Amino acid sequence: MKTVLITGAASGIGLATAKRLSATMQVVIADRNIAGAREAAQAIKAQGGKAVAVEVDVASKAAVTAMVKEATDMVGDIHALFCNAGISPKLPFEEWSEADWDSVIHTHIKGVFFCTQAILPQMCARHSGAIVTTGSDYSITGHPQGSGYAAAKAGIYALTKSLALEFAPFNIRCNSVGPGPIETPLLRKGKSDADWAHHKAKRGERVPMGRLGQPEEVASVVDFLLSERASYITGQIIHPNGGSVMW
Amino acid sequence: MSKGTVVLTGIGSGIGFETARCLLSEGYRILGFDIARGRFDELSGDCTFVELDVRDFQRQKEAIESEARSHIMTGLVACAGIIQRRPYLELDEETFDRHLDINLKGPFFACQAMLPILRAQGKGSIVLFASSIARTGSATGAHYAATKGGILGLARTLALETARDGIRVNVVSPGVTDTPQPRGHATDEELYAKAAKVPLGRIGQPQDMAQAVTFLLSDDSSYITGQDLRITGGAGLF
Numbered sequence: 001m002k003t004v005l006i007t008g009a010a011s012g013i014g015l016a017t018a019k020r021l022s023a024t025m026q027v028v029i030a031d032r033n034i035a036g037a038r039e040a041a042q043a044i045k046a047q048g049g050k051a052v053a054v055e056v057d058v059a060s061k062a063a064v065t066a067m068v069k070e071a072t073d074m075v076g077d078i079h080a081l082f083c084n085a086g087i088s089p090k091l092p093f094e095e096w097s098e099a100d101w102d103s104v105i106h107t108h109i110k111g112v113f114f115c116t117q118a119i120l121p122q123m124c125a126r127h128s129g130a131i132v133t134t135g136s137d138y139s140i141t142g143h144p145q146g147s148g149y150a151a152a153k154a155g156i157y158a159l160t161k162s163l164a165l166e167f168a169p170f171n172i173r174c175n176s177v178g179p180g181p182i183e184t185p186l187l188r189k190g191k192s193d194a195d196w197a198h199h200k201a202k203r204g205e206r207v208p209m210g211r212l213g214q215p216e217e218v219a220s221v222v223d224f225l226l227s228e229r230a231s232y233i234t235g236q237i238i239h240p241n242g243g244s245v246m247w
Numbered sequence: 248m249s250k251g252t253v254v255l256t257g258i259g260s261g262i263g264f265e266t267a268r269c270l271l272s273e274g275y276r277i278l279g280f281d282i283a284r285g286r287f288d289e290l291s292g293d294c295t296f297v298e299l300d301v302r303d304f305q306r307q308k309e310a311i312e313s314e315a316r317s318h319i320m321t322g323l324v325a326c327a328g329i330i331q332r333r334p335y336l337e338l339d340e341e342t343f344d345r346h347l348d349i350n351l352k353g354p355f356f357a358c359q360a361m362l363p364i365l366r367a368q369g370k371g372s373i374v375l376f377a378s379s380i381a382r383t384g385s386a387t388g389a390h391y392a393a394t395k396g397g398i399l400g401l402a403r404t405l406a407l408e409t410a411r412d413g414i415r416v417n418v419v420s421p422g423v424t425d426t427p428q429p430r431g432h433a434t435d436e437e438l439y440a441k442a443a444k445v446p447l448g449r450i451g452q453p454q455d456m457a458q459a460v461t462f463l464l465s466d467d468s469s470y471i472t473g474q475d476l477r478i479t480g481g482a483g484l485f
Contacts, residue, residue, distance in 0.1 A: 161484045168446030168481045180470070208410035209472060217470035224462050232455035234447060234481040239474055243410045246403045246473035 001026050001050065004226065005071060005078045007058050007115060008085030010036030012184030013134065016215030017082055017222045022049030028071045028078065029053045031085070058085045058111030059103070068118040077126070080226045081119050083112045083156075084134040088186050090145040101148050108152035112159055116174075120163075124170045130226045133160045135176040135237050137245045153178075157237055164235030173234040175225045180241025182213045208243030249293065251319035252276045253464065254311055256301050256357060257327030258294075259285025261426030262376070265453030266324055266460045267294060273461055275321060278314045280307065301327045301353030308360035315364045322372040322464050323361045325354040328394075332387040332432045343390045350394035351401070358405055362414070370413040372464045375402050376456075377420045377475060383483050395420075399475060406473030415472040417463045422479030424451040446481030 003026040008014040010031035018027045022044045029044075029051055031037040037053035044051035052074050056067035072078060087107050089100055112133050123129030138146060139153035157176050164174040181187060181203050188196050204211045221240050224230055239245060253270055257263035258279030264286045267277050271292030279287060280299050287296045297310045314320070328350045333342060354375050365371030380388055381395035399418060406416040423429065423441045430438065442449045459476050462468055477483070 164481050164484065165446050169448065171447070173447075173481075208407050209470070210411050213470040220467035220469070221471065224467060229458040229462060232447065232449075232451050232478050232480050233459070233476070235484040236477055238471070238476065240468070240470040242470050243406050243472040246406065246475075 002079040003028065003075050003077060004080040004082060005030060005068075005115075005119065006082040006084060007031070007056065007111065008134075010040050012186055013179065013182060013215045013218045014082070014084040015040050017084070017219040018051065019044060019047075020216065020219040020223050021226070022047070022051060025080070026050040026075055027052075028075060030056045030058075030067055030071070032057050058083075058115060059106035061110075061114050064111075064114035064118055068115075072122075077122060078119055079123075079126075079129060081115060081129070081131045082134075082222055082226070083115050083131065085111050086134060086186070088146065088149050088189075090149075092145055093147050096148055104148035104152050105155070108149075109155040109159065112156050116163060120167060120172070123172050124167070127171050129167075129170075129172040130230075131160075131163065131172065131174040132222050132225045133157075133174070133176045135160070135178040137178055137180045137239060137241050139176075139178060139237070140245055140247055160237075161235045168234060173225075173230070175230070175233060175235065176237040177218060177221050177225065178237045178239040178241070178245075179218045180207060180213060180239065180244040182215055182218055182240075184215055187212075206244075207241070211242065213240055213242055249319075250275045251321035252278050252314055253321050253324055254278045254280070254314070254357070254361065255324045255326060256280045256353065257325075258296065259283055259287055261326070261428055262421065262424065262453045262456045263324075263326035264290075266326060266457040269454070269457035269461050270324075270464070275464075276318060278310065280310065281327065301357065302348045304353070304356040307353070307357055311357070311360040311364070320361065320364050320368065320371065322365070322374070323357055324374045324460055324464070325357055326376050327353060328376060328428070330388065330391045330428060330431070333390070334387050335389045338390055346390045346394050350391070351397040354398065355401060358401070358416075362405075362409065365414050366409070366412050371415075372468075373402075373405065373414065373416045374460050374463045375416070375418050377402075377418045379420050379422045379477060379479050379483050381420060382477075382485070402475070403473045410472055415463075415468070417468070417471060417473065418475040419456055419459050419463070420475050420477045420479070421451050421456050422477075422482050424453060424456065426453055444482060445479070449480065451478060451480060
C-alpha cells in the first residue's frame, strides 16, 4: 500500500482529501494542530483505513525536517505528497504588517519549498512520485485584501511548475489544485452562524454554479492528480471552482 | 447498471476510440459517430455506431434525439477533428472552411442538440477537445489553431450559460499524441522524436486523454466547469 503525506490535514480540504485517499493509501496527517491531526487519524482508522498523525509548522525548516523523519520512521516510504497547509488573513493592503506578510509567505511558499525539498530525494531515488500543491483561483485573479495570500498562491503555482520541469526526468509529477470558494473552516473563520449563512449565500451567488464547493469536491481532484489516471499531466493547475475563473 | 449514454464523435480511431473503450469499461453506454467505422468493431460493451459526418448537423441532432427517447443521456465527448497542415499563405478558403466546420461548428451544433436534453434531466457533462496548439500556436497550423482556440471560447461560454442547470462543460487539450492524426504529416520516427521536447520524456497516449475525459464525465469533477485540462507531459507551461 502506498503512502501519502498531507499537510494541513486536520481540517477542511486536507481532511477531506485524507479521508478520500485513505480508501487506497496509508495517510500521514500532518498539521500544526496535533490534537486535530490525531482526531483525524483516529477517524480514518475507525473506518478501517491506515493513518498516523504528526505535528508540524510547515513555515519552519527544522520542524518540517523533523516531521518527515518522524513520518518515515513510522510509515516508511512516502510516495505522494499533498502540500496543502495554508492560512488566509484578510486585511486592507496598508494594514498588512511585515509579520502578517511573513507568516503568509512562509506558511505557503516556504511550506511547499521545505516539504518538497525534504521528500523529493526519496522520490528521485525511486524514480517515481506525485506531488500536488494547493493554489487558489486567486493565484490567477488576485484578491482585494488578500494581497499576501494571492502573492503566496501565485508563488506556489510558479514553484510547482518549476518542480514539474526539474523533476519530470525522475518520473515525478507536480501539479496544483486551485480551488474556488470552498466550505471550509478557513473560509468560515471568525463568522457567526448568521454571518456565515449570509456569506455562503452571497458568495455562492457570485459563482456560475450558484454555490460554494465542498471539500470533497477538491479531494476528488487531488486524488485524480496523484493517481496514475493523470500520468501525463504535470505542471498544471486544475480549478474546482464552479466556473468562477476560466483561463 | 448503466451510467447512461455518452455521445462520442470521432469514435473510429485515436483518442475517440480509446475514450470509448475507457468509458465502456466504466459502465457507460456509447453512441458513437464517425465518417467510417474504423476500429469501432474492436469495442466490446453497450455501444452503437452511426455513420455520419459531424458537418451533417441535422443528422447528428436526429441521432442524439433518437437516442434520448430511450436512454438517460450522461454527456457528450466531441473528439472528431482534422488537421491538414498548410503554410499560412497557401491556405485556401476551402481548407479553412473544412477545419472550421469539422473542428468547431460540428461540436457547436452537437452541444446545441444535447443541451435541451441535459437541461431537462438537470444533469450532464460535456467535454470538448481543443489542443495545446490553441494556446501555443503552431507554424503551418493557423487554421487549426483558430478552430481550437474557438473551442475554448465556446466551452467557457456554454459553461456559464448552463452552470445553474447542473451541466458542466470542460475541455481537454492534448499535446502531441500517438494517434493516426499527426501521421498525416509526420512519420513514426518524426512523431516519437517529439518526446525529446516533452519534460516527461514521451509523447501522449490516447489512454492519457481517455482517463481525463472519464474524470470530467464523473462526479469526481462535480465542481469543475469551464476548465481546460492540458495534458502535455509538462510541455508548454505558462
